[in-house]
Amino acid sequence: MNADADIGSCTAMRSENRVGKLPEPPSPIADDGDAEHFCHTCAFSGACIAVGYGKKELAELHCLVEHVSSYREGEYVFRTGDPFRAIYAVRAGTVKTSLVDEEGREHVLGFYLPGEVIGLNAIYPDRFPCDAVALEDAQFCRFSFPAMSALATRLPAVQQHLFRLISKELGSASLLAGDYSADERMAAFLVDLGERYAARGFSGTHFRLSMSRGDVANYLRLAAETVSRVFSRFRTQALIDVNGRMLVLRDPVRLRKIGRSLLSG
Amino acid sequence: MNADADIGSCTAMRSENRVGKLPEPPSPIADDGDAEHFCHTCAFSGACIAVGYGKKELAELHCLVEHVSSYREGEYVFRTGDPFRAIYAVRAGTVKTSLVDEEGREHVLGFYLPGEVIGLNAIYPDRFPCDAVALEDAQFCRFSFPAMSALATRLPAVQQHLFRLISKELGSASLLAGDYSADERMAAFLVDLGERYAARGFSGTHFRLSMSRGDVANYLRLAAETVSRVFSRFRTQALIDVNGRMLVLRDPVRLRKIGRSLLSG
DNA sequence: TCGATCGATTGATCTGGATCAAGGCGTGCC
DNA sequence: GGCACGCCTTGATCCAGATCAATCGATCGA
Structure with missing residues (x-):
């Protein structure tokens, strides 16, 4: 339904969800723990990109992570109109993307969980068409899009993955656009x-x-x-x-x- | 708003719209006429892909066009569940994409005019998630998606174009999903x-x-x-x-x- | 501790657009 | 030509969900 998308997955997560009945669960974090020792802090060593790629791809993607950033609840990851340079993989926390229309009404486009990717809708306009706000303290891996595209040129698996990622989100958005109770x-x-x-x-x-x-x-x-x-x-x-x-x-x-x-x- | 997307444009069209007040206009056809002599019949010689690419790219894309097909009004270009093999550039006519939900209700996803592309939402599920029906007699250029991807791997311009195409449609779908009168x-x-x-x-x-x-x-x-x-x-x-x-x-x-x-x- | 503030719930009422119903109009077929 | 079938328009009514309003916590800062 929503953008259930990840870059290569970040799925090596083993974290248990310790929620019993209704106690506060731990804030979900996408962290593989081991699995090639990537995605540990998602800083220099992590790419949040694991499953499905070989070591070579991993190493390459790995180098792509420009930057890991932390945001406090309420902080903006990007804002409408910002030039598009990178996409962001959510590592921890939840993000809301939304736009404010000409009449001043807000329209929430989606919610993104750890392991999912935001910013793909910015490729076409080449500017972010929406705001992205952290709904809780959050962390992201930032991937330079030009660099990622260049890599995709050399690694068909990465290219394919990106196509699928955007296509998936397109499907979700179309469904949501329908008429339902x-x-x-x-x-x-x-x-x-x-x-x-x-x-x-x-x-x-x-x-x-x-x-x-x-x-x-x-x-x-x-x-x-x-x-x-x-x-x-x-x-x-x-x-x-x-x-x-x-x-x-x-x-x-x-x-x-x-x-x-x-x-x- | 809608999928205003084209593969490389097909924009070399010079056709005049001869509509005056309310007479029946000619059925729009995306045909460049000359411009490298491509896109003439969109058969073997045409790729409907022109502007922005060099001759090399043109020639390559050109080879990708597997097939040009004509459909009568009411005929299906593809149906929900069909395996995804190709995307289609509309050359003439108009296409409606829609899906029928579990309750039997139809949901129209979009209308596609000459020069626009259908099928991009099938990349992720790897099956067409919707039907595509010709609303008037129509023609299409069919591009093998695996071949197109392979080409995109070699030609960054093509890859970039595909990314933008899907991203654009994503933007349109999200907008339409919003709450408006x-x-x-x-x-x-x-x-x-x-x-x-x-x-x-x-x-x-x-x-x-x-x-x-x-x-x-x-x-x-x-x-x-x-x-x-x-x-x-x-x-x-x-x-x-x-x-x-x-x-x-x-x-x-x-x-x-x-x-x-x-x-x- | 006390307000104050903000989010959530619940109730009462309102309304934009759906649904139901009845013709009109164009087109094609016999 | 005339009839039938689809599509479109227009009117009357209905209803799902919006809006307005009141209350009830939580949380928080002084």
Whole structure:
């Protein structure tokens, strides 16, 4: 549904999601721990790019990571209009991308979890068409896009990966553009989030929403009150447990059924 | 707004749009006429890829065109689930892409004019995630995607072009996913269509809608009746003239203002 | 400890656009 | 020519979700 995209995966993560019922889970971090000893700090030694590439590719990508940056909650990774130079792999934290239209209304484009990539929509206009804000303290690996393209020229696997990355995000965006009910959207959103966490090695049923109700609402094209109401309804239907931002998917199967039109489509 | 994308442009078109007030315009065809003598019939000799590449690239791309196909109105170029092998450049006619969800509801993803490319959203799933139907008799150049990728590996310009193509479509899809009123959507849609026609050398203010009201409605997430009503309202406001499917943008400036949140964003 | 502030929930009401319904109009076919 | 079928338009009504409003915590700084 959303941009479930990663550069080569960063999937070597082994971190356990220690969430039990509704305690605060550890802030997810994409860190492989070992696996070629890359992606340790994502600084010089890390590329957050592991699975699927050989050592040669790894070493090359490795050199691409220009810079690892940390941002505090609320800080901007980039802003609308900034010249496009690089894409960013989220290493820790969650990012929201959004744009403010001519009327001053905000439109949330997406939420990005550790292991996912932001900035791909900037390639065409050659400027960032949206803002990217850290919803929690976050870390990123910054990849120079020109350098990455050059590498892609030499390594077909990298090129292919980039194509797939953008194409995947295109598919997600198109789906979200469709006409669906509030329940369908919410269910699909929750299941999708769960699956993305699960893909990173975290719990797919117990997690913390790092964004406000307002952000969820905006993303799903709903009002914040509607999001609240749907949560309540889903709770009385034993589909989920919500406690503030802590969330438990109690019946992922039924949720998936509700949101099926938007999922895996 | 929509996928205003072309492979290298096909822009050498010189065809005049002979539409006066509301007569039937010629069916737009992307044909450069001369310019390296490519893209004549788009068969063996044409690649529909011209501007920006040197002769070498042209010659190479040229060889990529596997196949030129003609479709009658209503025929499918590809269907949901078909294995992804190639992308298609529209040479003539208009194409609608759409998907049918689990509930059986259709969701129109986009309309593609001559010079634009369909199939890019199939890269990731490696299958076409939607149907593509000719809304009028149409012609396409078919490019093997593996071959194109291989070429992109050798020719950075081609790679860059592909990245931009997908990224552009991603931007359009995200915009459309936002929350806007019926008027904003319609105005933006009309202006965007006009601009895309204009970019191909046709009139940007006098053109024929090749899709039904129902298709426009579905694309804009509205009911067909609403599209009709907005047309009527825009007409009484002297913004447009509509006569069946013939359309005149009488006040593009004001239209653009109405749809500005969705345009050039 | 006390406000103050901000986010979330819940209730009451409103409304943009959907849905239902009834013609009109053009086009093609017999 | 005339009929039938699709598409489009227009009017009447309905409803999902927005908006307005009130309350209830949390969190936080003084």
